[in-house]
Amino acid sequence: MRILSPFVAEVVVSNPLKTCAIAEAKVKTDKVDAFVLAQLLRCDFLPCVWEPPAEIQQLRRLTARRAVLVMDATAIKNRLHAVIRQRLLHCPVADLFCNEGRQWLTTLEIDAEGRSALDSDLRLLAQVETELSRQDTVLAQHAYSDDRVKLLMTLPGVNYTVAQTVLAALGEIARFQDGAHAASYLGLVPRTHQSANHCYHGPITKQGNRQARAMLVQAAQHVASHPGPLGAFFRRLAQRKDRNIAVVATARKLVMIAWQMLTHNEPYRYAQPHTVDFKFTRLRSKVVGKRERRKVCKSLPPGVSPQRGQRIYQVPALATVYEEAGLPKLTNTALLPHGEQQMLARGHFLDFMKEINTPKQKVWKRSTKKNSSNTQTQMKST
Numbered sequence: 001m002r003i004l005s006p007f008v009a010e011v012v013v014s015n016p017l018k019t020c021a022i023a024e025a026k027v028k029t030d031k032v033d034a035f036v037l038a039q040l041l042r043c044d045f046l047p048c049v050w051e052p053p054a055e056i057q058q059l060r061r062l063t064a065r066r067a068v069l070v071m072d073a074t075a076i077k078n079r080l081h082a083v084i085r086q087r088l089l090h091c092p093v094a095d096l097f098c099n100e101g102r103q104w105l106t107t108l109e110i111d112a113e114g115r116s117a118l119d120s121d122l123r124l125l126a127q128v129e130t131e132l133s134r135q136d137t138v139l140a141q142h143a144y145s146d147d148r149v150k151l152l153m154t155l156p157g158v159n160y161t162v163a164q165t166v167l168a169a170l171g172e173i174a175r176f177q178d179g180a181h182a183a184s185y186l187g188l189v190p191r192t193h194q195s196a197n198h199c200y201h202g203p204i205t206k207q208g209n210r211q212a213r214a215m216l217v218q219a220a221q222h223v224a225s226h227p228g229p230l231g232a233f234f235r236r237l238a239q240r241k242d243r244n245i246a247v248v249a250t251a252r253k254l255v256m257i258a259w260q261m262l263t264h265n266e267p268y269r270y271a272q273p274h275t276v277d278f279k280f281t282r283l284r285s286k287v288v289g290k291r292e293r294r295k296v297c298k299s300l301p302p303g304v305s306p307q308r309g310q311r312i313y314q315v316p317a318l319a320t321v322y323e324e325a326g327l328p329k330l331t332n333t334a335l336l337p338h339g340e341q342q343m344l345a346r347g348h349f350l351d352f353m354k355e356i357n358t359p360k361q362k363v364w365k366r367s368t369k370k371n372s373s374n375t376q377t378q379m380k381s382t
Contacts, residue, residue, distance in 0.1 A: 001013070001051065011051070012041060012046065012048050013048060013049040013051065014037060014040075014046050014047060014048060014049065015047045015048065015049050018047035019037075019040070019046070019047060050171065050172075050175060052171045052172075056168060056171050056172075059142070059164060059167065059168040060168040060169075062135070062138060062139055062142070062164075062168075063139070063161070063164055063165045063168050063211065064211065065135055066132065066135045066136070066139060066161065067165075067211045069128060069131055069132040069135055070132065072128050073125060073128045073129060073132060076121050076124050076125045076128065077096075077097060077125065079117070079121050080096065080105065080118065080121050080122070080125070081096065083114050083117050083118055083121075084096070086114075087110055087111075087114060089108070089110070091104065092104060097125075102122070105118055105122060106122070136161070136286070137286060137287075139160065139161060139164055140160060140283055140286040140287050141287055142164065143160035143163070143164055143283060144283060144284070144287045146164075146167075147326070147327070148163075148167055148262060149163045149164055149167065150267075150280070150325055150326070150327055151261050151262065151265070151266075151267055151327065152166065152167070152258055152261065152262075153276070153279050153280070153283075154261075154267040154268040154271045154276055154322070154327070155219070155254060155257065155258065155261075155268050155271070156219075156222060156223050156226045156228070156230060156231070156268075156271065156272070156275070157218075157219035157220060157221065157222030157223055157226075157254075158219050158254070159279060160279075160283055161215070162215045162216070162218075162219050165209075165211055165212045165215045166212050166215070166216065166255070166258060168209075168212070169185075169186060169208065169209035169211070169212035170182060170185065170186075170212075173259060173262040173263060174263075176259060178256075178259065179255060179256030179257070179258075179259035179260060180256065182255050182256070182258075182259045183252045183255040183256055184205070184207075185207075185208050186207075186208040186209060186212055186213050186216070186255060187204055187205045187206040187207040187208040187209075187210075187213055188204055188213060188216070188248065188251055188252040188255060189204060189205060189252065190202055190203065190204055190205075191203060191204070191205055204248060213251070216251040216254055216255060217247055217248060217251045219251070219254060220234070220247045220248070220250035220251040220254060221247060223250050223254075224238070226272070227272070227352055228270035228271070228272075228349065228352060229270055229343065229344075229347060229349055230250070230253065230254075230257075230270065232347055232349075233249075233250065233253060234246050234247075234250045237249055237250075265328055266328055266330075266331065267322050267327045267328060267330065269318075269330050269331065270349070270352070270353075270356070271318060271356070272318075272356060273315055273316060273317060273318045273320075273321050273356055273360075274315045274360075274362055276318070276321050276322075276325075277315065277316070277321045280321070280324075280325050312361050312362065313361070313362050314359065314360075314361060314362075315359065315360045315361065315362045316359050317356070317357050317358055317359050318330065318356045318357055319357060320359070333350075333353055
């Protein structure tokens with residue numbers, strides 16, 4: 001397209017899945033195909049593909065590059081696991097690629113062939129992870145100046161890489177009539193076969209951008225424990241059907257909510273403040289290159305006495321978090337649509353709404369396990 005654009009008035013790309021006249025032709029040659037395409041275009045019957053602008057194409061290349069690096073790192077890790085399994089060895093730690101696991105791989109005494117394979121793959125993994133870190137830095141710099149990315153980051157389970165992948169796949173959000181069309185574009189809707197009174201709904205179509213669909217499914221895995229309406233939807237569906245069905249349905253719900261947020265320029269109003277604040281803090285730290293420290297509370301509420309190794313941090317209300325991030329203001333609960341207010345009342349989410357809109361103090365305790373980044377937290381209201 002970039003090569004042909006300077007020499008013609010317009011470049012039209014046909015959708016091969018919808019151009020059935022050529023696929024079903026008895027005689028198929030380049031000359032016949034070109035003639036059929038010209039006739040369809042003349043009669044305005046040619047289903048065309050949307051051509052993204054230059055900035056969307058650049059974002060697609062950046063996210064695709066990151067996806068390739070992630071697949072390379074996964075393939076190398078699988079090879080390392082295979083070397084360990086072939087020799088019936090057991091890793092003493094749960095994560096083979098944490099600091100202790102890598103140290104164990106480096107000092108493991110095995111045969112010469114296995115040692116050579118481990119050393120080779122560990123060097124390759126280190127190089128791929130270095131390139132992946134640089135690619136993440138480039139994406140973080142783009143995300144830091146994009147308000148749409150920050151809007152989508154307010155969704156549970158969505159960080160800046162997931163948000164950028166979805167934005168790159170969808171492109172201009174105005175070209176979709178509603179969120180259902182956006183979910184259908186990403187292949188997250190079920191196949192439907194209907195004839196007379198018989199209607200069959202099968203698995204999802206899996207059309208569209210496979211990378212964006214996979215990222216949304218991974219993001220939906222984190223919604224299971226969310227205390228808001230989205231988490232309740234996941235748990236309610238998981239009780240009646242298989243968990244995988246609930247995950248895919250939640251991924252479809254994420255796309256529909258994302259369409260609403262981007263169309264009305266409004267952040268997610270049921271997010272957890274400490275989670276969203278942590279996302280924005282990590283993004284700023286990655287762009288600035290300096291780790292931000294949390295604000296320690298000097299005055300403690302009555303009855304709260306931190307133990308050794310614990311610190312109490314101030315977590316602002318959700319509206320304050322959005323204001324500090326430069327996002328639009330939240331809509332007052334009393335001004336929400338009547339149907340949404342009924343949903344909040346039926347699901348007993350009014351207390352949750354009050355909780356996320358009230359400043360809190362968070363007890364943060366570092367895990368005493370060596371080389372572990374796990375943390376134990378406890379929320380206490382001010």
